[in-house]
Amino acid sequence: MTKRLTAAAVEKLKPTDKRQEIPDAGSDGLRLIIQPSGAKSWAMRFRRPDGTHAKLTLGSVDLSGREGTGTPVMGSPLTLKEARWLAAEVTRKRAAGVDFRKQVGETFPEVAKDFITDHKDRRRTWADIARMLGLDVEKDLSPIEGGLAERWRNKRIGEITSNDVHAVIQECINTGVPGTKAAPRKSDNRGRKMGDALGALFKWAARHRRDLIHVNPVVGVYRPAPPSQRQRVLNARGEIRQADELRQFWKATGIMGQPFGPLFRLLLLTGCRLSEIAKMTYSELSDDLSTLHLPGSRTKNGRPHVVYLSPLAREVLKSVTPVEGCPYVFSTKRRTRVSEGSKAKAQRTHVSGFSKAKAQLDGLMNIQDWRLHDLRRTAATGMAGLGVPPHIVEAALNHVSGAKAGVAGTYNVEAYMEERREALERWAAYVGGIAADR
Template identity: 40%
Template structure:
């Protein structure tokens, strides 16, 4: 359906709807959750294309029509329309273009777009880029708490402006923002006594029986494999190769955006063998949730069917074992540190942690350290088993 778009109509659009404009062919107003944006849709050589024009009301209806008309003029002249044909006027314009760039290049653009939508668009979005100053952006970063989020906002805004400058969308990017300090990096490593207390808390009936909860199995696997929380908590049955003792992770599941593997020692396999079969997800959510009004970003773990509630599970385990202030990532650090202290070579530990290797080694060496990594994980598992008093 098509109609003449008006501001009154745009303000009253229902979520998850779109409408074509009859004034400028190809202009579409699209409402997704609470955000309304303009796109220009066209066909060239039998293929469909769309260019994001801006988010309403930062980009007005008149501005959207001007941009769409410019793209239509390019088509009529025999040229492929390009976003750079319409330079950015406002911060919202720039963020729209950067969001489209992320959709094509980033592994998980939803997090970046969500942070920009929450912290940058409301305050800086309407600003004309020609009048935006470093003081404006620095002031925004300085006001945001917690500091980790403030640092993320500063990095993402800087990246958006650098992208705009490279693409000729803006004349000058704002650089050299003062990023907040979040203190010294964590160096928490569990002691032998803490490992004993925690393993017997997570698996109170031993490694060959049900864990205290799904969290107990997840925590123990993180400690034994050195894997990241998401790599274990969002594990699916299809990713596990029991015969070869490995978890196959796709590029979408790996932090580095590349296919990788998590090696499973015989000890990790014993724990996995006790996890009940309840569908394709190894650790499914117990109380499914539905999308809320903030849709449009990547849904949380529980909404994707995976277990959630890690903060409470960690606090409960800390209380039962009387251990202090450990995090799930500290389990990964503990595994790496303990293996290094046992004499495992640094590049073997790096391979176990799936840290990105130098480009030359990534190109010309295919799984060169798997045998040594497996031996290291077996030795680490033996040590953990001994601390827990298991055979």
């Protein structure tokens, strides 16, 4: 039997090993929720106009014994009296056509969108995480067709279980990320990225949506471990001066032409990460092309970084034909839908399609088991082999571990500007000598 709750009863009711949901006969749809942890909150149950069930969390239970003053605010601690007042207000507004599900954002796509919006300015990889969660970064984070957000569009964030998480991670490993083309082979990396994306989302939700989620379903679920640290550099027999592979790389990138040939060469000459060069704009370059100024939003550690461009790097840049009206140095055409109902138009954006370009490059070379990121390691190893001190190599690559980690990084703020320039010029001169068979 449903009974009318009292303030004393709300305080005395004890948790059990299962979640309790106790209706209040004194208010239409109001429920007292008691978690096994002892946490208590107020919620409402009702049917939406389409007949589906809905749950609306009003706020946590206020057991301070205070008298409610002013108008109760949804999401704040509420006494029994305040919870009943809010429940009556919700009932009145629902009768007027207000959709409270949209207001509180309790479904997976709504919470995921809030999470990504909160991380846009603080996390460099927010766009990649959004795509893993099934949100379109080019369409105001709307659900991608067939993506995870569309698949779980009617799931409340608190209804997602460990089995759901496990299933989608395994799907990513075996066939690909939901909403993308089926992958030809298995990939632990895809599963790891999905696990990381969901882990970050639910960790955020546990802190910012405590009324919606009480158990993190990602905890304890298997996800592939990170790969072992790579040691691969482009050389032969582990000696950078025996540069057979460097010579092949330089020759092959010359055959490839624009935009990927010059782009890949700059990765080797600067030691930059792929995204730092691929998304490079003319506004980030100095007028004489001697420096590339990367803002913190474009670097992995969030720190602005000046990349010195050697004479050889400047020659490579000058070989790139600018595209009129395009801000990116390396650009490509991508078909995008400008407005709803309109035809897709080809618009210039930063270059993409690196998998195909890498496959083309491999076809022009006789090098086994290497990745584009190995070019960054090759540059670092090459500078060290030429006698550049480790702390200068790390400064040139905007790397804060190693020599400048911990206390050293806190107190040593020297940027080594001149030393970085000399190091990259020495490295480029060495690569140029390899290219010219000197």
